[in-house]
Amino acid sequence: MNTSFLLQLLVNGLVVGTLYGVVAMSFVLIYKATQVVNFAQGELLLIGAWVCWLMLTKYQVPFWVGMPLTLVFMFAFGIAVQVVILRPMIGEPIISVIMVTIGLSTVFQAALKWMFGVNPQPFPPVFASKAVDLFGLQIQTVYVMSLVVSVLMMLGMAWFFKVSKYGLAMRATAFNQQVAQSLGISVKNVFAMAWAISATVSAVAGVVVAVVNGVSSGLSAYGIKVFPAAILGGLDSVGGAVLGGIIIGLLENVAQYVDSQYLHWGNLYEIAPFYVLIIILMIKPYGLFGTKDIERI
Amino acid sequence: MVARSTIPAGDFRTSYAADTTIFPTRTSRNFAIAGVILLCFAPQAFSEYWLSVAIQIGIFAIAALGLNILVGFTGQISIGQAGFFLLGAFTSAYINNTYAIPVFFAIPLAGVITALVGLVFGLPAARLKGLYLVIATLAAQYILLDFFSRAEWFSGGSVPASANPFSIFGYTLRGDRQYFYVVLAYVLVCYLLVTNLMRTRDGRALIAIRDHYLSAEIMGINLTKYRTLSFGLAAFFAGIAGALYAHYQLVISQEGFGIERSILFLAMIIIGGTGSIMGTLMGTAFVVLLPESMEWLSHNLKGSSIDKALALNNNITFLREIAIGMIIIAFLMFEPDGLAHRWRQIKTYWKLYPFSH
Secondary structure (H helix, E strand, O other): OOHHHHHHHHHHHHHHHHHHHHHHHHHHHHHHHHOOOOOOHHHHHHHHHHHHHHHHHOOOOOHHHHHHHHHHHHHHHHHHHHHHHHHHHOOOOHHHHHHHHHHHHHHHHHHHHHHHOOOOEOOOOOOOOOEEEEOOEEEEHHHHHHHHHHHHHHHHHHHHHHOOHHHHHHHHHHHOHHHHHHOOOOHHHHHHHHHHHHHHHHHHHHHHHHHHHOEOHHHHHHHHHHHHHHHHHOOOOHHHHHHHHHHHHHHHHHHHHHHHHHHOOOOHHHHHHHHHHHHHHHHOOOOOOOOOOOOOO | OOOHHHOOOOOOOOOHHHHOOOOOOHHHHHHHHHHHHHHHOHHHHOOHHHHHHHHHHHHHHHHHHHHHHHHHHOOOOOOOHHHHHHHHHHHHHHHHHHHOOOHHHHHHHHHHHHHHHHHHHHHHHHOOOHHHHHHHHHHHHHHHHHHHHHOHHHHOOOOOEEOOOOEEOOEEOOHHHHHHHHHHHHHHHHHHHHHHHOOOHHHHHHHHHHHOHHHHHHOOOOHHHHHHHHHHHHHHHHHHHHHHHHHHHOEEOOOOOOHHHHHHHHHHHHHHOOOOHHHHHHHHHHHHHHHHHHHHHHHHOOOOHHHHHHOOHHHHHHHHHHHHHHHHHHHHHHOOOHHHHHHHHHHHHHHHOOOOO
16 A cells, blocks of 8 residues: 555545536536536636636736636626527527537637647746645645635535525526516526626636646546536536535546556546446436436426 | 428328338439439449548448437437447457458447447436436447557557458458448448338337427337437447448547547538438538538638638648537527428429429
8 A cells, every 4th residue: 555645646636526526516507507418618617728828828917817807708708608609599409409519619629729729838837835735745736726716616606506696596597497587587697697607617627727737628628527526416416516526536536546556457547437427327317416307297 | 201392282192101101202212213323333433532432421321320310319319429430340340350250240240239338328328318318428438438448459459450351252342442332232221221210110109209208108108118229229320330431441540539520420410400311411421521622622722811811721620620510509500400401491492493482
């Protein structure tokens, strides 16, 4: 047993897992509010990362200005995508809408490669010190930041849904669109808001990942990892998505540990979440906290 | 089955059999037969290059047909079709190389094996809504590709696997000109099979599930059975197409068969028309010919100001992906029934021309 290596991996897993949780949360947000399975979630994250990178390197904006600007941009971008692409699709069969988001992800992915190239770009350093000492464990500052940011965002989300007026409107819409409409909630606005918030939250995660690993088109893999996380937690549970993300993050790293110490198969890190996904679908398809569908005719 | 508007006036159907015929009129049947006969002369008429394009259209059309059974007729989505395509390719090459089963039998056998593997992934999701199947097939795509890169005994790992050319009764077919007929035969058989499947009790059950799965279940249709069946069929045709591709290319590598290729298969049926068998062929032709036409366009624009501003030639691959994505979105928004619908409208227009009102 190589304890310090395992511990390092577990910390990694926790950090990456909370990021998965954040992205899964924004994925579930769209699903809950608008019943759309968003295949372009990873691309939203990637766009946020590239926009922030562009501001910091090309225009030499300090991080504390560039980050809010990125978020404002992503908020507007989310609304724009919803209004231009997804609003006309309301009322179409659900599989058409899913295919539209698949198309969107293709377009974004290719457009970003076109604009920014295929090579990974390093992110300008944000923190002065590279690592902090926590309980005798060397942890990179960006990891601490990422953990803090993720937890803050989760708390913010919880507050938003529990207390704020918009959050309540969104929950009402998720529960029943027609009833919400009859209570004076603008369902159209709620849909746009869901996309805007989801895009913004994803962008925060994107920037955090970019600070840690640099920006490359590979970041959109986070959008794929969202599926195991969200399914594990239950497709329509925000809290479940967070927990699912953390579990998947830990699982990946444990898989890597087992792989590197005992099995030597290679690449288990990448593929383990998908095996888990299939197993969950077989034994507990509605996840840990998802509501079981009961349909009325 | 057939659009009312294409049936001649005064032609009333009096029996159920007459209503479900494949060809509504004798002329349309004669045209179809004449088209196939004309295609038989294609290897003499076309250049080597266009022949290879035609073969590609044929092969991908079979895989897209399988996907259309799943998406267009049963209302489920799969984004793992490329994984199953590749599985068919490797399986056919493997059983041909290892067990000395002739290629002639290896191709259908590869289809069957792919279908069985497909069922493993489809089973958990078949109990559930289409949403979950998308995610299961996403996992299937990644797991299969990971397996291919790992299993050296099966797929050569990082080295491309080799396949033998198609041979029949000891006579080996070489070159595009001869292989064209193999693909043509397979396309014909597969398309006829699926057309006929949709006229049977099982085909109607699939359509009923697509339209309203609860009502279908209440009418006594076994949802799990038919969803699993349609998923197996989708994998089967992907496997057949993959096997044909393997014995056409003679080397198979997993390069270019990631998730993008699965999305390309989806694009084919969306553009052609989900739930339309002939549309699948049109959509495949569209998607295969799109890069060719973009190549041609960028070649013609070479040196012009547009080319300099956008650096078209260097970025042709990205532009192609953008175009595919945009076309998917545009078709879903403005022409959800695809090219098949457009084609019907053109036929209707000419039938009544010049008195269209």
